[in-house]
Amino acid sequence: MSSSALDVQIKSLPNQPGVYQYFDSEEKILYVGKAKNIKKRVSSYFTKQHDYGKTKVLVKKIASIKHIVVNTETDALLLENNLIKKYQPRYNVLLKDDKSYPWICIKKERFPRVFSTRRVFKDGSEYFGPYTSMKTVKTLLELIKGLYQLRTCNYHLSEQKINSRKYKVCLEYHLGNCKGACEGLETEASYHKNIESIRDILKGNFKSSLQQFKTQMKNFAESMQFEDAQRIKEKIEVLENYQAKSTVVNPKISNVDVFSIVSDESYGYINFLQLAYGSIIRSHTLEIKKKLDETEEELLTLGVTEIRQRFNSQSKEVYLPIPLDLGENLKITIPKLGDKKHILDLSKRNAMYYRMDRLKQIKITDPDRHANRIMAQMKADLRLTEEPRHIECFDNSNIQGTNPVAACVVFKNGKPSKRDYRHFNIKTVEGPDDFASMEEVVYRRYKRLLDEEQNLPQLIIIDGGKGQLSSALKSLEVLNLRGKIAIIGIAKRLEELFYPDDPIPLYLDKKSETLKIIQQLRNEAHRFGIEHHRNRRSKGALQTELENIPGIGEQTIVELMKQFKSVKRISKATKTELTEVIGNSRAQKIINYYNKE
Incomplete structure (x- = not known):
């Protein structure tokens, strides 16, 4: 159907409550929706700018529109629900009809x-x-x-x-x-x-x-x-x-349905509790997959309708966390305190526990879906333009001002990629200068990736505040990478996230998965850097002790350390024990050195 024919269809739609259906050029149903005013709702799809990608794609695919007028919004809700379950349109949330309940x-x-x-x-x-x-x-x-x-x-x-x-x-x-x-x-x-x-x-x-x-x-x-x-x-x-x-609340609370919702980037979880004389006589949580970035109001409206229909609820009153329009014959209560608020909180807690259990199951049975959800969540939480599938985190270590080193750890799809971890010995900076060290390490890391034509990360995390972030930005500017890779700094004390050219830090929910992954990256970078720093200090101590012995080279030191594990044990070893490892001549040199000492 041509765009002009589609325009005619839209203009001829009624200003009545009902259900609309979108079809593609092959007459395959794409989407089912309900509206107070069919004409106004459908027109909005073609006049508004849609930021969400799938909505844009949906609108481009619409070739024809059909509608069904009903008497009330309640009838529209029920009809929409039935049509979604019957046709399972591609762009609607998924509803599974389970008829096997006891x-x-x-x-x-x-x-x-x-x-x-x-x-x-x-x-x-x-x-x-x-x-x-x-x-x-x-x-x-x-x-x-x-x-x-x-x-x-x-x-x-x-x-x-x-x-x-x-x-x-x-x-x-x-x-x-x-x-x-x-x-x-x-x-x-x-x-x-x-x-x-x-x-x-x-x-x-x-x-x-x-x-x-x-x-x-x-x-x-x-x-x-x-x-x-x-x-x-x-x-x-x-x-x-x-x-x-x-009995969990006041026995006077009877014949009531309670609904709450918890959602993330991909799914909504709607919990339902039914009360009779203060007792919970039914509990159920419905999982709905988002398709078009639906709001919690839209998901909850759909979920309430689906659940009440599925369980044949005749309750005349519904407790909800937010106002919804569910028809004239249903009393809506938004509890603020007391027993009613207590039962609404209990419902939300059930939804949260259900989501946690589902995420655990997904992590085990479907790691790809788990990674996809985490990446989508991080993209939204950190205000990124693309999912951070490849993240690199930098940390400096210069304990007591000696042997300054740095570490770069790499996460791919939310998990450590240890083979890509890298250590750096600071070469151009004299003394403990964190800012200059960060500038050197970031430059060396991405200069090498560019030279070797390797993949660049989508996100760089700098362990430190504004100073370290500014130092890292200098190197990205020199390499012409500023603006091409997202970069943030995390300050240890309050877990503040700093962005370039933004004086106000971002604070994430302490329980959010995004913050937990950033903390894991930061802790892993710190551990990896400390480990390398400790090894360098040990090697330095080894060199000052054993390499001072004339005729004892690096290979001999390695063989001795493999056998005796420490310099102290080497100094106390007998000539016979040393001879078995490095031969008589070199053993005598070590004996002579320590006897002289």
């Missing part, structure tokens, strides 16, 4: 069974869930089994069949787990009273069940049926213990 079913029968299932049938039965953990389902079913005696058989217990004595009680009856409804030993009314209590428990309301058991216990005690009273007391303790473990 439910608890109260079967539509004369004497209903209660059991877990992963399949939902429209047969009039009641389904509670879905639950995100099978462990929760088993715990609830064990609790119900301990409190109420329900049948587990699948007999058709019609009144006619029971009266005709068609069935006999089974082992469950003799074990005390069933009251024998199949033989008419329990009335339908009594059984359904227990089912009502089970409904309340599955909804998170323990109050009526507790009150019922306490009344029973009191009646048994008054009639001196102490064994029965003790049995009911044990059930009360089980129920109270379960309630204590599940």
